[in-house]
Amino acid sequence: MSEDDRLRRLSALAGIESHYWDIAGARHETPPDTARRLLSALGFPASNEAELTASLATIEEREWRRLLPPVMVVRLHHIATVPLNLPADEPRDAVEWRVVLEDGEIRRGTHAHHTLKRDARRFVDGRDIDRLLLPLPALPLGYHEFLLDGFPSAPRMSLVVAPVQCYLPPQLTSGRRLWGLAAQLYSITSERDRGIGDFTDLGTLAQWAAELGADAIGLNPLHALFPSLPENASPYSPNSRLFRNSLYLDVTAIDEYRHSAAVQGPTTKPAFSDFPSTAHSVEFVDYTTVTHHKSGELERLHSEFRRACRVGSDDGRADAFQNFRNRRSEALHHFALFQVMTEVFGTNDWTQWPLPYRDPSANSVSAFTQDHAERVSFFEYVQWQCDLQIGGASQRARDAGMAIGLYGDVAVSVDPAGADHWSRQTLFAGEARLGAPPDPFNALGQEWGVVPMNPWVMRDTAYADFIALLRANMCHAGALRIDHVMGLQHSFWVPRGSPPSAGAYVSYPFDDLLGILALESHRNECLIVGEALGTVPEGFRPRMAEANVLSYRVLYFETEQDRQRRPVEYPYLAATCVSTHDLATLKGFWNATDLDARRRLGLYPTPEHGERARHEREHDKWLLLRALADENLLPSGLDTDRLGDIEMTPALASAVHAYLARSSACLFMVQIDDLIGEDQQVNLPGTSSEYPNWRRRLSRSLNEIFSDPGIVEMVRRISREREQTSGA
Known part of the structure; x- marks a missing residue:
């Protein structure tokens, strides 16, 4: 067997796919250099003939050297x-x-x-x-x-x-069609906020939406980010997927705050009120200022909590805190410890810390823990408060009658410099990054800057980390969106430092992961939505449907044979929406503001690509108008022969939402941005500082939105269409 043949065999056994087909139908072979680099990332070095020979022997014999496999996942x-x-x-x-x-x-x-x-x-x-x-x-x-x-x-x-299938709420097993509102939590504005939406706003949004017939509140990932780098705001590049972003805490709702305010009396102004409400004064979240003020106030409240515990006036909260710490155990301790080390060593990048502290199991780390026990306790306390407050928002949603409640989102992976990677270094393939091959919306492909989980280590550890990830994110959630759900079957790995064109797909233990997902969804009574946009493996969507994983259907992509998919043609086991955080808002789609931004920032390989995208957009708008006309939903007086003169008015936006509300899909999610006519999208893939990603706040407060007769009528129309579809 030649060296090339052995490299191909080793790659196949390791799970590196030999080729992939892009969304345009072109075949791409995996280059030998990519295969060697990804093999090394997987733990099977093959940079020379000796390594290749040794790794091939290891991978061929590893299962035979075990009396038993490390884990089996079987179906009931x-x-x-x-x-x-x-x-x-x-x-x-x-x-x-x-x-x-x-x-x-x-x-x-x-x-x-x-x-x-x-x-x-x-x-x-x-x-x-x-x-x-x-x-x-x-x-x-x-x-x-x-x-x-x-x-x-x-x-x-x-x-x-x-179980063979994931959990479905009883309302869906009985054939009902539900709908919900989707919001970026940081973007919510209210008369009481302090520069960023918080968990109290979330509870208010859920209660008001429920009164108008909504059964779910869809959210951006609430994963913990980096306090030391507050402007790194992407929820899809988290510090940890196991813990929450403390910027969403409403400090005025913490018991210590209320107690201290009562003791001080009404004439004493709490320190946090020195930070002015910015609901109507700024367009973007000032993460640095919000982080500074909230961190200072949380430190004061933690000190108050510790004082109350010492004097015995904590009303049982010390026991509740300890129960939380016991429940989250080592993972919580490592996360809190990571935060303290970030402060002490001046960087969150653990690969730049002094060598003795890069291994969480080292003796030096144990000594560090003892020396900084109070500060570690502070970060554990903050996560306890996050758990209490998101739990409270979830309860408000259920008490208001929502069938689903909070609909969470789990990012595809974590930042390589973050806490999850530091605490579980062998789990992640540090020499690779996740991404996606080129597609019509990202012609250059994508490298997301997050580190993949190693499928071999996942199996060797009986999927303990995958199980912990699901449990952490299903907690307090009635539904969970799995970002890039194709990752259950395979993920696109890019060698670190290489362009996306050098990437290849790596296989994962699909049946095992899908089985565990089904088991945890039942245990947590959590509906599963699988985001599968872009290049999807053949047969993947039917397999997801068999497992009761809702497919993710975006209006912009639901065209075939030069026509917009009609409402009755949507599958029942689907979550549909007009747009997402990575795409243009409805108004932005209509006005091509996303295409203008891409052209301005040089995101098209050639000017011709940009012109082609603009022509395709005009055609897509025409297809949508034809579909609305077929459903008798076009607003009166609208002249479809003069496409260029048609504006995205509230009446037309209402018609588009009524169109999707009629769909057979069991869940319809409505972006709050589209209800109020926002023009700019939340995130522009392929950019970082060039575009204000993950910063834009809603131009209207919650109170303004839910007291606007036009918006309320649009929402009630959605509810009526959903009810009529349920009865069809």
């Missing part, structure tokens, strides 16, 4: 068999096993050795190894442990029994 009521790798020259009379169920119950069994089916044989380390298949009886849902008795070191394997 499906026949399951456990593969055992036993030396052929050491026959046994019988194989005895135990399954310890997660509730502690023990199931036992014995199989005669000669009755086990031999699946394969391989010569490893000088002896023949037989792979035998041991059948298991039916087991209940859950996380169990399989053990072999009578073997040295008691071999064990994690055994996950998962």
